[in-house]
Amino acid sequence: xxxxxxxxxxxxxxxxxxxxxxxxxxxxxxxxxxxxxxxxxxxxxxxxxxxxxxxxxxxxxxxxxxxxxxxxxxxxxxxxxxxxxxxxxxxxxxxxxxxxxxxxxxxxxxxxxxxxxxxxxxxxxxxxxxxxxxxxxxxxxxxxxxxxxxxxxxxxxxxxxxxxxxxxxxxxxxxxxxxxxxxxxxxxxxxxxxxxxxxxxxxxxxxxxxxxxxxxxxxxxxxxxxxxxxxxxxxxxxxxxxxxxxxxxxxxxxxxxxxxx
Numbered sequence: 175x176x177x178x179x180x181x182x183x184x185x186x187x188x189x190x191x192x193x194x195x196x197x198x199x200x201x202x203x204x205x206x207x208x209x210x211x212x213x214x215x216x217x218x219x220x221x222x223x224x225x226x227x228x229x230x231x232x233x234x235x236x237x238x239x240x241x242x243x244x245x246x247x248x249x250x251x252x253x254x255x256x257x258x259x260x261x262x263x264x265x266x267x268x269x270x271x272x273x274x275x276x277x278x279x280x281x282x283x284x285x286x287x288x289x290x291x292x293x294x295x296x297x298x299x300x301x302x303x304x305x306x307x308x309x310x311x312x313x314x315x316x317x318x319x320x321x322x323x324x325x326x327x328x329x330x331x332x333x334x335x336x337x338x339x340x341x342x343x344x345x346x347x348x349x350x351x352x353x354x355x356x357x358x359x360x361x362x363x364x365x366x367x368x369x370x371x372x373x374x375x376x377x378x379x380x381x382x383x384x385x386x387x388x389x390x391x392x393x394x395x396x397x398x399x400x401x402x403x404x405x406x407x408x409x410x411x412x413x414x415x416x417x418x419x420x421x422x423x424x425x426x427x428x429x430x431x432x433x434x435x
Contacts, residue, residue: 184227187227189247190235190247190332190333191250193250193251193254195222195254196215198258199218200255201261202258204319205316205319230324236333249333249335252337257323261424263424265307267353267356267357268299268305268306269296270353271413272303272361273299274357274358275299275399275403278364278365279368279400280392280396280399281297284297302410305410306417309414325429329430330433335432338432341430341431345431356416356420363409364402368399371394375390
């Protein structure tokens with residue numbers, strides 16, 4: 175006969191695991207997002223928490239009042255939010271690159287609703303973001319993200335998160351540097367070609383003032399931009415690799431910044 179007991183203390187630990195998992199799912203764009211029903215997010219988080227309970231090292235939290243347990247819950251929510259937030263920031267690199275591309279080819283005034291963030295985003299930014307999501311599924315990067323969340327219980331145990339403002343600030347500064355570099359790497363070919371096109375149109379406007387270069391230039395830049403996007407589409411795999419490497423570094427550095435040591 176199986177004798178399995180589940181004490182009140184075990185329930186407290188399980189709820190803390192649930193808080194970290196659910197806050198991660200709420201923020202992470204792949205596992206959560208506004209397009210995913212809340213009941214699915216909650217069910218997925220509870221399922222992962224059940225699988226993790228007993229498999230991750232933990233010590234019963236020490237507290238004396240309800241306020242003390244509330245503080246522990248907030249700390250676990252902070253850990254989950256920061257890990258999911260690091261993934262979200264890296265995913266926004268594609269949207270940033272797409273915004274720069276649309277500004278260059280003249281499509282920045284056209285925007286659509288992004289189902290993942292429920293915000294307005296440019297057409298090319300949405301295209302790059304969707305490609306990055308598909309690449310994340312094909313390459314199995316989602317497994318690494320979930321594994322990093324599981325390993326966070328070892329590196330940052332329950333009730334073991336410590337805020338290190340200096341480390342987190344350094345992580346954010348390094349990320350912003352990589353954010354701009356990778357974003358411009360993605361859109362650099364289109365940026366250069368459209369810049370040369372603008373220079374040529376400016377020279378033609380001086381040579382032939384009677385020509386309406388404004389109306390002609392808009393159509394030329396759109397055509398040139400779309401052609402360059404079609405030619406350089408094979409570069410998106412390398413760009414996705416850069417983003418995934420940066421994503422791994424971002425998750426790792428955020429977790430290390432919350433360690434007590």
